[in-house]
Amino acid sequence: MDVVTRGVPPTLEEQLAIETVLGPAPQRGDHDGVGGHALRSRRHLLLPTLHAVNDRIGWLSQEAIDHIAERLDLGPAEVYGVATFYSLFSPTERPGHQVHACVDLACRSAGGLTEPDLPVGVHPSPCLGMCERAPAAFVIEAGSPVQHAVAGRVTPVDVERFAEGAMPGPEAHPAAAVPQAGSDGLVLLHRVGRIDPLDLDAFLDDRGFEALRLAREMGPEAVIAAVAESELVGRGGAGFPTARKWDAVRTQDTTPHYLVCNADESEPGTFKDRTLIENDPFTLIESLCIAAFVTGCEQGYIYIRGEYPRARLTLEAALDACRDRGLLGGDTGFDLTLVRGAGAYICGEETAIFNSIEGYRGEPRNKPPFPFQAGLFGKPTVVNNVETLMNVPYVLLDGHATEHRLFCLSGAVRQPGVYEVPYGETLGGLIELAGGMRDGSEVRAVLLGGAAGNFVGPDDLDLVLAPDDVRAAGLSLGSGVVMVIDQHTPIDDLVRRIAAFFRDESCGQCVPCRVGTVRQEEAIERILAGGDRDLDRALLHEIGVAMRDASICGLGQTAYNAIESAVVRLGALR
Amino acid sequence: MVGLATVFGAGGGTSSYQEAEDADLIVMWGSNARNAHPIFFHHVLTAIERGAKLYSVDPRRSETAQFADRWLGLHVGTDIALAHTVAREIIHAGLAHAEFIERATTGFDDYAASVEPWTLERGEAVTGVPADAIRELAHAYATANAAQLCWTLGITEHHNGVDNVLALCNLALLTGQVGRYGAGLTPLRGQNNVQGGGDMGALPNKLPGFQDVTDDEARAKFDAEWGATVPAADGLHLTEMFEAMERDELRSLFVIGENPAQSEADVSKAIELLSSRDHLVVLDIYLTKTAELADVVLPGSASWCESEGTVTNSERRVQRVRKAIDPPGEARDDVDILVELARRLGHDWAYDRHEQIWDELRRLSPMHAGMSWARLEELGGIQWPCFTDDTIEPPYLHGRLWADDPADRGRPAPFSVVEHDPPVEALDDEYPLRLTTGRRLDSYNTGVQSGGYRSPNRLGETVDVSPADADRLGIADGEIVRITSRRGSVEAPVRIDPNLRAGLVFMTFHFPDEVDVNQLTIDATDPKAGTAEFKAAAVRIDRIDVASPVAGE
Amino acid sequence: MTGTTDTPVTLTIDGREVTVPTGTTILQAAGGRSESGIPTLCYGETITPKNACRVCMVEVEGSRTLVPSCSRPVEPDMVVRTRSERVDHARKMVLEFLGSSVDLSLTDGVEEWNAEYGAAPGRYGADAATVAQPVKVDNDLYVRDYSKCILCYQCVDACGDQWQHSFVIDVAGRGFASHISTENDVSLPDSACVYCGNCIQVCPTGALMFTTEFDMRAAGTWREDDQTVTETVCAFCGVGCNLELHVQDGTIVKVTSPPDSPITHGNLCIKGRFGFQHAQNT
Incomplete structure (x- = not known):
């Protein structure tokens, strides 16, 4: 298109940042130029390009926005519209050192700071997905390379220090989020704490990629039948049967098909997907390979929250390791692209995630058409949550494993963290599993399913945490949030x-x-x-x-x- | 109009706008429709959104070229060389439409022989366009399901404009990209109702409905209807009129709604000729520069809002224009003026309604016969031809060429052998820059109409130069420079345009009162159509005073 | 704008059986905006419905939520109710939400619908958040009064990929702070705006307005009832765009293009939209 900008070039740093994603600007001949569809087909690089500049500079100047628009054949207003959709971006100048302090439910009930108490310049953040270590903070130091770090159990003094420029120290081992780590009888969490998350050999020794091999032997239809039999349903919140989703995409004539892994875990009180990825990234990759094989996808996307730096880096390393080993990409016929969110809860919605990946504002689409008909780039698309997908290898290898699910215990319990329990456990039992209530605390309420879920009271502790029972009580398990509120939190x-x-x-x-x-x-x-x-x-x-x-x-x-x-x-x- | 009429017998674009939306390939050749025909370009954009590819052939990387999948930036005046290179590539790649050529055309062998020397290498050498781009265009055009080939004044405003058109028509014949839904040749008319003027016989060799003046049978109809004898000889086109004025054979002029004192190439000469006539009458809605030279000025009405009638657009759609406001002061409806003039000359033209004039046309012009005003109203305009009150023809022309029965096919379309002929004025050391002219979005022609509103984007006249030339000449954005051709010299501020390449200079002709660009342009004209070579003059740019402060920002 | 084919679909709307082509929307099947009685705000004739306003919601049996009639295609055996307690409640609340946050004084139909659905925008109190802001006057041709903007997205779509492809404006920000904006809110003369006015043509609330109309309204001289609308053809290039000249007291005060014109689809360029002055400059 006839892009019109102010024509003022970006700074060298901005240009270099942009080129890390888009490559050097093509030289145009005096007599020849390529444009049109070839340029516009790169719009999905908009979000990564905005990240590249924001990471390096800390904000998005008009010149950077203009230059990105010119490179991607977009109107600068479109770039601006997208940039201002995400809370981690800023179109106005700000320091490269940015502190986001969680002011959300779990951190509030753990005595975290609230908006009025935040030091000047500290951004109030929605749930950072670190509720097992509430209160939490997320600190960014723009530069090349950018530094992202999170901190748990922060005190007001810590936040003050961060605001003054300090970076948080190293995180505890990811297995610390799983109090059950190493226990017998775990399925989804069985590798946590036992295997180095990035040791591909250890993973392979522990039946890694065996389920994919088995899936290939079984063929797509048999895999779908097995998943259907397991009654696996989505664990992101909506609870839709996974086998039906897969079959609907598999049978679409329109090609290509796309696979999207929804790791934009943002429901307040939810941190299980982060915990799974940080502890066991290869299982997710294998699961995605299976899903792709079954549904006929050659390209998949993992959309991960921008506030999950360790999970993202872990996954990046795991993807590289799989590619190096010939398990992904190349002639395997399937590859995965990691897409980083930029601070928007809504992008976890199954159609908003498409718009975000495609480089548009992360606004949900109307349904119909449903994702299986017209999803990512308008093509048939499977969207699955991390936990959902990670059940699949066990379904294929062991048959019955989906009678377990994960819960994110936070709030006034002694040992907050991700717990894996079989269906049939009661709410009270789950709280006991988490060490019971903290000293001096008594259950005042439990938030089930996050901000989009429901509160229950102390009388509901015998609620059985299985889909049918929960539904009968007019509730939903949603993303598995169990936030226990004591009498100290109004x-x-x-x-x-x-x-x-x-x-x-x-x-x-x-x-x-x-x-x-x-x-x-x-x-x-x-x-x-x-x-x-x-x-x-x-x-x-x-x-x-x-x-x-x-x-x-x-x-x-x-x-x-x-x-x-x-x-x-x-x-x-x- | 001459080129299309030569090949197909009718001087109109072969397709409708809707077809552009449904084409899978669109070539904009010498057309910056994004600026000059924005709403036609909307149809192109719709096609692009549906996946169609766009190629732009233009010396400038124009606003239109910026939407293109590929831009072919040829040297000014090398259109025939490029078309021939495309043709040869199509033939050698085995992509010519043999069946269509066999059944619907004549003269292929001579044509093929004439393009044979135009290898990709030679094409690149002459046009500047890389061979692979030419090859890509050739293959894309020949293999498209339905390709639209559109052009504007970038093709016609050359000393050999008709040959340019013929060269493009050849490509459509070669590939069968004409006469089918979605495939066609679309000349975009630069001015409102240029098509309608031609339809109504405002051509020196045509009666209304493109009937030849030399056709006795046609003329007899008019003689009978009008009770007068229509001369059997072709008249003069505009350029020939100026030549006749130069020879003093044409001594009096009645100018209706034209401003040749500003719009002609080499205007100094035009003004001198207009000023020295025995009698000059101008009918216009403004006191134009031409009107200022006139002996009598007849204030007319703005046809689109102060009068009733029809116009014809670039897809041959006849449309009603209607009166919304009264003409100001003593200005009168043009028809009233003409009728009154006729009365003074001793003829009683009894028209009480404009519609009666239209109905007279319908009796005389078969292609308009089915277009009653009531029907035009009902259908939102009708594309010609429309032969009867109860039929509508397909939106595209020349479907007959695809008919199985040779009788239905009618006269085959002839290939035309034309030769590349560079611009009349070659570049040399004294005049090393190629000046080409064109339009901006918010202005129109000599600015008489568009000057009436305040466009926030109006730049005024500028001389657009490439960054490389600006560097070389040491001129800055906004600086006033002198632009000189062999015919004249003007001053204008510089606008550095990264979409121009070195050696190419662009100006509009929208602000003749401030910068009379047509002082520079050359009046070398096409002998067949009489159109001047506005698109290619040789100029140089000089700094006015190196010591003077740089104007502008 | 939804593609239709000839295959008929039979469904029930308000107890009445209706047969329409596949691809027809519920709104169309119910008789369109004029016949169905279904209110619409963000719906425009030349733009694919964004269905963002949610005032046209209807009840479809078996659907957990209400559905937007303007964009939901009919399905065989669908059972639709265009009025019900749920439907009326949703419409009332949408009218109240907009009426309490946006200046709807120039939006057709609102007064009648407020009465019909019992909407009382005033009940949210004087402190209710609104989008009130100063009018943007930054050029001679049109003004932008975003206090009247309901975020129907039509101007964005008209400027963007549905028609003009200039992409001068987009929705920026998020949530209640979402707003139509150029990049960094630069003025129109600093943006890529080409003043085609195709955004004005589709604006349903008067947020985008010819300067002529804006000034006449301010002066109290705008009298729509005294205006004539004459359809004619643009006098500039040879495309032949259909114009509607709005004339008051012998003067052209506004130009639109018929949405059903196969040439323009309601769109014009700057010359067609604003270039009329030459006929009446003295």
Whole structure:
């Protein structure tokens, strides 16, 4: 297109950053030029290019935006529109040292800082997915190379230090997030703490890639039959049967087919996918190879949260190791691209993730068409969550393994972390498994399924954590969040935070969610300020029902769930 | 219009805009439609969104070229060389449409022989375009399911404009890219109703409906309807009129809605000739430079909003224009003026409604016969030909060429043997830069109409030069420089344009009152169409005063 | 804009059996905007519906949520209710959400729909967040009053890949802070804007407006009822774009193009849209 910019070149540093992704700008001949579809087909490089500049410089200048637009044949306004969608990017100048302190539910209930208390310049962050070490912080030092580091159990003094320029020290071993590590009877977590996450030989010795071999022997249809028999359903929150998804894509005539692994784990209180990747990346890769084989994909994408530096680096190293060993890429007929998110909860939505990968604003799409019909790049696409996928090798090798699932225990328990339990465990039993309540704490409430889930009360501890029982109770396990709230954390404060979370994370596309989440928060604030509570609780309900019925995607549709359950089950906002 | 009429018998684009949307390949040759025909380009954009490929052939990497999958930046005036090279490549690659050539064309052998010397290497040497780009275009065009070949003044405003058109028509005949839905030849008309003017017989050799003046049978119809005798000889086209003025054979002029005192190439000469006529009458909506020279000025009406009638667009669609406002002051409807003029000359033309004039045309021009105003209203315009009140022809022309029955096929379309002929004015040490002219998006022709609104993007006249030439000449963006050709000299600010290559200079002709660019252009004209070579003059650029401060920012 | 084929689909709308071609939307099947009684805000005739406003929601049996009638294609045996308690509630709330945050004073239909669905935008109080902001006047041809913007995305799509391909504006920011913007909010003269005005043509709320109209409204002289609209053809290049000249007191005050024109699809360039002055400059 006839891209019009100010024509002011970027700085050398910006240009070098851009070229790390896009390569050097092609020389145009005096008499010949290539453009059109060839240029525009590279739009999926927009998000990585924005990252490259933001990583190196710390922000995105107008000149950098212009130059990226010129290189990708986009309008600068489009680049700006995408850049401003993500909270980790900034189109205005800022220091290269950036501190994001989690102010979300688990960190709040662990005594973390809240917005008003943050030191100047520290960004309040939604859940960083480190709830087992709450309160958490994420620190970025722009440069070449950029440094990303996270810190757990931070004190206000730590945050102050980070704000002044310090970087967090090294993280504990990833197995520290799994209190059960090394125990018998684990399936998904059985390698955690026993095998070096990046030791490919050890993985291969432990039946690594055997399931893929078996899948190839069985053929796609038999694999799907086996997965169907295992009753494996999505573990990202929606709970859709995996075998049906796979079969729907496998049988589509349109080609190519794409595979997307959703590792954009952002539901407050969820950290299982990060834990799995950091501890056992090769199983994820093998699982993706199986899914690709079954559904006829030659290209897959792993979309990982921008706030998960260690998981990303682990996965990058694991992918390289597999490629070096001829297990991925090359003539294997399948390769994986790692895509880094940039701070947007909504990108975990199964169609928003496509737009984000394609280089558009991460806004969800209307369904139909469904991903299996027209997903990534408009082609039939399988989208699976990390935990879901990682069940597959065990389904094929051992038959019945999906009767286990992972829970993310956080809050007022003695040993927060990722737990693997068989279906049939009760909520109370799970809390006991996590060492029971902290000294002096008693269960006041449990948030199940995250901000999009529901609160239950102390009377619900005998709830059986199996799909049917949970559904019967009008609840959902969602992404496996079990956040235990004690008497020291005011429920109203959590409700207020949940409302703020959805207001912040709404993509803004549809009216019910864009305005509804704001009106919901305003009503809660009025109640907490002592207004006409009955009137505003009724209004909250009206708002919530409209969001649930009329929003485009799951974000708006669930933005009232936890708040409603807090009101109804816990008597909040009275 | 002459080129297409020579090949196909009808001087109109062969396709409809909708077909551009459904084509899988579009070649914009000498056409910056993105700027000059923005809404036609919307149809091209729709095609691109659907996956169609776009090739742009243009000396400049124009706004249109910037959308192209491939831009072929030929030297100015080497269109025939490029077309011939494309043709030879198609023939040698075995991609010519043998069946179509056999059944629907004549003269292939001579044509093939004429393009034979145009190897890719020679094509590259003459046009500057790398051989692989030429080869790519040849293969893409020949193998497309439906290719549109579109051009504008970049093809026609040359001393050999008709030959240029013929060379492009040859490519369509060679590959069968004409006469089918989606495949065709689309000349984009530079001016509103240029097509309609031709349709109405405003050509020296045609009666309305493209009927030949020399056709006795056709003329007899007009004689009968008008009760007068139409002369059997061709008239003069615009350039011939100026030649006739030069010889003093043409002594009086009635100029309607033209501004030759500013729009002619080599305007100094044009003004001198116009000023020395016995009698000059100008009918216009403005007191144009030409009107200022006139003995009598008749203030007319803006046909598109102050009068009723029809126009014809570039897809041959006849459309109604309607009166929305009254002409100002003593200005009158053009038809009233003409009728009154006729009355003073002793003829009683009894038209009470504009529609009556149209109905007269429908009686005389078979291709318009089925287009009642009521039907034009109902269908939102109708593409010609439209022979009867209850039929509509296909949106594309010349489908007959594909008919199985030779009788239905009619006259085969002839290949034309034309030769590459570089611009009349060669570059030399004294005039080393090639000046080509064109349009900007927000302005139009000599600016008479577009000067009426305040475009935030209007630049005024500039001389656009490549960064390399600016460096070499030591001139800065915004600096006023002198541009000189063998005919004249103007001053304009520099605009450095990275989309120009060294040696190529671009100016518009939108601001003649400030910078009279047509002082520079050459009046070498095409003998067949009378169009001047606006697209290729030799100029040099001089700094005015190296000591003077640089203007602009 | 949804592709239709000739295969018929039979479904039930409000208890009435309807047969329409495959690919027809529920809104079309229900009789379109004029006949169905379904309100629409972000829907435009020349733009693929974004279905972002969610005021056209209807109930489809078996669907967990309501569905946007403007873009959901019909399916065989679908059972649709265009009015129900759920539907009416969603419409009421959407009207309230927009009415309480955006200036809808120039948006067709809002007053009637507010009455019909019992929407009371005022009940959110004076402190409710709004998108109120100063009008952007940065060129002579048109103004942008984003206090009236409902984020229907039509201007973005018209400027972008659906028509003009200039990509001068996009949605920037996120959530309630989402807004239509040039890069870094630069003024239009600093942007790639070519002033085709195709964004003005599709704007349903009067957020984008000819300067002529804006000034006349400010002066209290804009009288839409006294205007005539005459269809004609643009006088500039040879493409033949259809124009609608809006004339008040013998003066052209605004130019649009018929959305159903096969030549323009409602689009024009700067010359067609704004180049009319030459006919009335004195």
